[in-house]
Amino acid sequence: MTLMKRPLSKRQQTILNYIKDFMGKNSYPPTVRDIQTGCEVSSTSVVDYNLQILQREGYLQRRREVSRGIELLGESAASTLRNLISVPVVGNIAAGEPLPLVNTEQWNDADFDNVDLPPFLTKGKENVFALRVKGESMVDALVGDGDLVLLEPIEQPQNGDMVAAWLKDREEATLKHFFLEGDKVKLVPANSYMQPITVAAANVSVRGRVVGVVRTM
């Protein structure tokens, strides 16, 4: 979830996300030197310096006298749960805004805000990512402003998959059921009150298969 405290520097954000990721995987907190190498910092003192700031800003608690004495606070603490999958929110999805390209291999979770979800919401997949919906343009997919769409990176969607696609000529992002019909693609809304559209296959750039939607109020 998006943090709304005083803005953290990029390095502080990276460190915080690294700690979350580490604790999710290892059940014990990282050492200063774990963070140093994991975040590619050149000195332990820099880690210590930024940990002090993260503590002062209330993101974590330290027990200076003991090793690995880091405790995450607030929302950050959720990621200490085992079996949860940390999903990076890599960008927004809106009608006029291009869909961000996701490179599953090279992205670093530490660079994004993360949400921690149970496996049944991510199909157990490790490489699921999320997009935040801006605006009301996805209502025909039963998705509203502020919702989180969970996507599995996919190249070749199956007919019937709900996909996130970029329509090049319309300059529009959309969430619809995908059907390949010859050299055309038929896109069917999730909301049966809306009408399907058919466009040239070359005009459609699929970015991922929708595996879930999450909304909080």
Added chain:
Amino acid sequence: MTLMKRPLSKRQQTILNYIKDFMGKNSYPPTVRDIQTGCEVSSTSVVDYNLQILQREGYLQRRREVSRGIELLGESAASTLRNLISVPVVGNIAAGEPLPLVNTEQWNDADFDNVDLPPFLTKGKENVFALRVKGESMVDALVGDGDLVLLEPIEQPQNGDMVAAWLKDREEATLKHFFLEGDKVKLVPANSYMQPITVAAANVSVRGRVVGVVRTM
């Protein structure tokens, strides 16, 4: 299903319980010397010796090369999961089907299917329950067939809350934003393309406030 393990000695039981307790309180595992003093053992080697046995018997996993490299396994790990909230799916919500009454106090989670959700989806509340949506009648709330609606039991909704309500005369369940206007209730859909309705307050039976929606595909 439970594997018949070899019985643990009193000291091993003590150590195992100490580790659980420690991790529950501190969010990081104890050191060998923490265990030594905490369990009143006279030597670190004795702790090490018993930890080897606990590992061999499958109660925990050790990362010998790192400090505090203890991970609880099996049932022992349950205490690490304490932050996940188990939400019972107490029934369905559909246009013609009455909303099930939920008695927060007496229900037994074991009687229902449960989903385990991270706190950010349940507002951290312990008594959230879920309803499975049947049919397409909730599309004006951006909720489709099969979706899971998360509800917090509530008696007196605030104006603007999204609530699950039963309209007595129409015999219809619905999800809408609630506004009390004198002796009437105005119900506004989440989907701005749909129209609000206004009904007599006595005709509306509110069952809970919607805190989230979850959809998997």
Added chain:
DNA sequence: ATTGACATAGTACACCTGTTCTGATAATTT
């Protein structure tokens, strides 16, 4: 009594790890 597996003590060592110190660089303010 002897043996051998199990369990416990005490001690010491080597590496892990948090911390501190000094200094340098970058960004921002005066």
Added chain:
DNA sequence: AAATTATCAGAACAGGTGTACTATGTCAAT
């Protein structure tokens, strides 16, 4: 430009921490 603050780099120290080693005690089976 000068001053101030924020951030980073490198190195070194001190105590924390896992582990190894040896010795002792317990107890049942032989």
